[in-house]
Amino acid sequence: MMVEYTGEKLGNYRLVRLLGQGAFADVYLGEHIYLQTTAAIKVLRMQLTDEALEKFLVEARTVARLSHPNIVSVLEFGIEQAIPFLVMSYAPYGSLRQRHPRGSLLPAAAIVFYLEQVAAALQYAHDRRVIHCDIKPENMLLGQNEALMLSDFGIAVSLQNIQSAVTQGLPIASSVAGTMTYMAPEQLQGKPSFASDQYALGVVVYEWFCGAPPFHGSTVEVATQHLQAPAQPLRERVSSLAPAIEQVVMRTLAKDPEERFASTREFAGALKAACLSAPTLLHGPKIISLPSSPRAPGNTSLLLGSANFPADGHISHTVAVPLSGMPGAAGASALPDQSMRQLQDARHMVSRRKVIAGLAGLAAAGLVTVLGTERLWYPLFRPRVTARPQKPKQEAIPNISATAETVINAAATRPAVASSGVNSLDFFVRGGDNTLWHRRYDGNWHGWEPLGSLAYDPAVTYWGSGRLDVFARDTTGNTTDGFTAAAALQHRWFDGSWHDWEKFGGALTSDPAVTSSSPGQLDILARGVDNGIWYNRYDGSLHDWGGLGGVSLSAPAVTSFSPGRVDVFVRGSDNALWYRWFAGQWSDWTPLGGSFVSDPAVTSWGSGRLDIFVIGSDNTLQHKWYDGNWNDWVSLGGALISSPAAVSWGSNRLDVFARSTDNTLVHIWFFDGAWSAWEVL
Structure with missing residues (x-):
């Protein structure tokens, strides 16, 4: 019987509802008691000794320092009444397992797109001596701008270490966790390495290409195959x-780690090169389906594996394998009597008889001597029934400004900016906890203002004196059609005070873009479920949506440089810039070339002038402009990770904002014929 924390307060968060349960912890949707923003709160299901708490804290710090756009952010760590908990960014969009259920066949373009992002996250972690140990589609989440984020990054290792030591009465020892379907041979033997993550990723890629993992069966059968049988x-x-593609994938599944690629980055590069050698494989959009609908009741910041064995033999639960050569590991097969009594008394442990019986098949193959009868454990942690912990004492009100800086820099969200005139900027950005933050510039930057919770990035514009409008996708009332999920449009505005969100229709699969082409009118564009661009106008009410066609990999960008004129830009399925405009009637789509990885941003400082900004494949800001003729792309430098936002407040003045590769907000501007240096906002 577990302790229920719904309604309780941990740190600065009220636990609203249970999102999911795993072998060691429960995950709750939490609401910040002061900011009213949401986060995923992972609560460990046990009270720990001082030594165990210190070990957990050390490893939590390690994970919290992994600041990368393809890794789910740890926002906070706390301990109350000896109960550790983690606060993580809440991503209500689902995992790649939800987006591509078991048996799905993915096109090469989508596989390369996903692989490059996972490999980037793993390479970042490996460079910092951290092994994930549980790579699987359930731990790959979909973030903003179709970005992929790894979850449970090292957390399972920390929890497993504590459980192993506390349950057995042993010193705190290092161990690794994994999921049997994806576990490398050396990881099964208690010797995980960076190559183990590559092996698991290779299994995932194998599954994406053919619809099934290489090995099937019970836990014991799959373990045997990982150790002995070559993959088909x-x-x-x-x-x-x-x-060439087969050769790359099969190399990652080599039994000997030395025979795999030298790094996950090299693996991703080799697969991309192999796919490019068969160019028809990479035609069309990178993604074969759009992000899944947000699932408020589900936990997507920390997706927890099932403890059941599905009939198809695809094992998705987590098992633990103590590390050999570490304190406490060498004696795991000969536990002291006291430790054995603790094991027998622990109601959360799987019966050792069942484990040994399950390993009987391995004994015939000579594998028990490799694994040991106490070296392979099922998901372990179901706590004893204990008295309900006392409610934590009232704490001091936190520093909201410090909280803002922390959460704002905790995710690779895209900023938005609007100007009402000279020396006037209104800047918006979502934090890692999905708070929408607003900051005003009127010659000086003012403090951050929280505007409630928002799950998608906003689009903003002025359309008259003192009138500021914000549009975004809505998290409620989403529609689903096969693999495609879409969200309706919502709107709020400021005219001296902020008005509540009003809900509109539509089926949007990208963030919207907005401009004002005429007095009293707003022009709104977004991508639809057909990957084409759709247009609407708002003049106090929303009209019918009209299709503009095209195949877009991005949210659109839009501006207007004269009354009745609308200029629209998207990233096409070839990753190049495409352009369409309205001046009484719509033109055809026109290619403008280039190759980039972000959504475009566009602004205009006067009639006949257009300035377009994108992020190139080298993470620098690229600029192209129209002044009667299209000029060539020019690099403005930087090391950027988010799509840019751009605005002009007058002739010869441009301001561009984005996130740098460490997620900090940065700013560059053009004035008096010259570009400034990049500055941190």
Whole structure:
């Protein structure tokens, strides 16, 4: 019987409802008691000794320092009444397992797109001596701008270490966690390495290409196959697959870690090169389906594996394998009597008889001597029934400004900016806890103002004196059609005070873009479920949506440089810039070239002038402009990770904002014929 924390307060968060349960912890949706923003709160299901708490804290710090756009952020760590908890960014969009259920076949373009992002996260962690140990689609979440984020990054390791030591009465020892379907041979033997993450990622890629992982069966059968059996060649399952692709994937599944690629980055590069050698594989959009609908009741910041064995033999639960050569690991097969009594008394442990019986098949293969009868454990932690912990004492009110800086820099969200005139900027950005933050510039930057919770990035514009409008996708009333999920449009505005959100219709699969082409009118564009661009106008009420066609990989960008004129830009399925405009009637789509990785941003400082900004594949800001003729792309430097936002407040003045690769907000501007240096906002 678990302790229920719904309604309780941990740190600065009230626990609203249970999102999910795992082997060691429960995850709740939490609401900040002062800011009224949301986060995922992971609560460990046990009270710990001082030594265990210190060990957990050390490892939590390690994970919290992993600041990368493809890794779910740890916002806060706390201990109350000896109960540790983690506060993590709440991502209500689902995992790649939800987006591509078991049996799904993914096109090469989508696989490369996902792989490059996972590899970037793993390479970042490996460079900092951190092994994930549980790579699987359930731990790959979908963030903003179709960005992929790894969750449970090292957390399972920390929890497993504590559980192993506390339960057995042993010193705190290092261990690794994993999911049997994706676990490397050396990880099963208690010797995980960076190459173990590559092996697991190779299993995922194998599954994406052919619809099934390489090994099937019970836990014992899959473990045996990982250790002894070669994976079936991919082309025996998918005969149309290019031999070069098969060679890359099969290399990651080598039993000997030394025979795999030197790094996950090298693996991703090799697969991309192999796919490019068969260019038809990479035609069309990178993504074959759009982000899943937000699932408020589900936990997507920390997706927890099932403890059940599905009939198809696809094992998704987490098992633990103590690390050999570490304190406490060497004696795991000969526990002291006291430790054995603790094991027998622990109601959360799986029976050792069942484990040993399950390993009987391995004994015939000579594998028990490799694993040991106490070296393979099922999900372990169901706590004893204990008295309900006392409610934590009232704490001092936190520093909201400090909280703002922390959460704002905790995610790679895209900023938005609008100007009402000279020396006037209104800047908006979502934090890692999905708070929408607003900051005003009128010659000096003012403090951050929280504007409530928002799950998608906003679009903003002025359309008259003192009138500021904000549009975004809505998290409620989403529609689903096969793999495609869409959200309706919502709107709020400021005319001296902020008005509540009003809900509109539509089926948007990208963040909207907005401009004002005429007095009293707003022009709104977004991508629809067909990946085409759709247009609407708002003049106090929203009109019918009209399709503009095209195939877009991005949210659109829009501006107007004269009354009745609308200029629209998107990133096409070829990753190049495409352009369409309205001046009494819509033109055809026109290619403008280039190759970039972000949504575009566009602004205008006067009639006949357009300035477009994108992030290139080298993470620098790229600029192209129109002044009667289209000029060539020019690099403005920087090291950026988010799509940019751009605005002009007068002739020859441009301001561009984005996030740098460490998620800090940065700013560059053009004035008097010259660009400034990049500055931190």
